[in-house]
Amino acid sequence: MTPHPQLNSNGELRHLLTTEGLPRDVLLHILDTAQGFVSFGDREVKKVPLLRGKSVFNLFFENSTRTRTTFEIAAQRLSADVFNLDIQRSSTSKGESLLDTIANLEAMDADIFVVRHAQSGAPYLIAQHVPPHVHVVNAGDGRHAHPTQGLLDMTTIRHYKPDFSALTVAIVGDIVHSRVARSAIHALTTLGVPEVRAVGPKTLVPGDMRPMGVRVCHDIREGLQGADVVMMLRLQNERMSGGLLPSASEFHMMYGLTPERLALAKPDAIVMHPGPINRGVEIDSSVADGAQSVILPQVRFGIAVRMAVLSIIANANA
Template identity: 90%
Template structure:
């Protein structure tokens, strides 16, 4: 996908929607990370607001349950001085059969500027973006098994904060990759930013067939996958998205792929451990690791506010040309 034909960019190459890291140029990703760096310290300030989105309306449309993503988007928009509206999906007209696009059209009539959309159907934010006028901006907060771009970007910010230049890094992504929109977004961002090696670690039943085509090294042995890694990104087992017997049991997964202190010792001594949450303790990761000195899981949450502030401020300031 070229810059000129990327639906996420306007005719000047500015980010007008954030739907997926896939296809976004390296300079666009770095611009988001650099902008986020200026927002990281806001949480410790006495006055935590800036007027960048004053007068703008941000609508959070979460058709799937969420804690971290929804809350951090709300905090991010409020810190930018936007007017924030959270649609109660269970009580909205969508529960009465109204189509997604009709719901969006009605909210547009209420002068919405930005829609933050989380949906169980892959492609839903793309569909919305195709049917909104140029002055309305869409941010994907997770769609089905497809993409979770702001999680991918906050993970990139976290990695860069602790490890520096991507070109020297080996990153191991471990667990349920086939169902993980987080993994897909992270892989696209890591390869665009020039990570030295990206490894996908997990059982064959939870690894997509096209990983090697994406420049990823596939490892079905946990020791091989994390040995010498600079970054270990653990993923949640997404039982709600699984069909059929993809795993013998959560206990069996833990015995083979769970991150224990012993397995962590195979990585580099200064390796960091990440997890997008929510954590299944004792399944994909032991508490001793999740709460240990090499865990940056809570830093990911903290940086997530700054990254989402950056994304909202950038898309909302893009000129209104398609």
């Protein structure tokens, strides 16, 4: 039997590469651990020594604001030594291979690599070549996965809607190109959410998502009706080959989240968005800044989730 690429022989989380295939108890362990870190931002001393003496290397081959910054804050709060590789000035810009870059950083006593890369599978490749005491966290790879975003979304949902088994979650927008949607869907279904809806135009939603336990809705009114959670997605224009949308304004007219459309969801529904937000495209400002929006709390929960992931993998046995 092929060993699970993310777990060690004891079933402990060694790498975090995707939410797909992770057991429910592993997901809950991360969420429970994150809960203990949520209030850290309110403390006078915001550090604990869980990663003291460990070196965390942030390797972001794609631009990032929230993910990179919150990983850096998370590692620092755990007392790790944090190194942010400047990709534009690194030897990768001179043609050095990804694995050669990793090997050289290993020689500098790296313990954890946090990797964002435009190519799907890059963090897997790294995880296959690092020694047993080194850990890899996927901070987003191509169109494939963004597991810590999926987990911070689960933490956010759990904070406002504790019973996953009673929820209807609508994920709206560019699902075809969204690694966020993919990671969230795997987590939601594993945690027992009975109704997950993928909402968007036919060009931006995979045709048959029933094997993933997802209901496809091309009519936004149907998709939002009675939802407990509305998760909006950014249009991934940089990943589109053209011709998938007539225009951003037409997308907003058909699928943008307005107050009128939000009223179709439950009165206490929460509105989420992984950022960056395109106001007036996928979401109105009045909704993004409104009483039902939990977009900024998602960022706060992101620090706690990344603290949880880093502390868990660092303490996994080789």
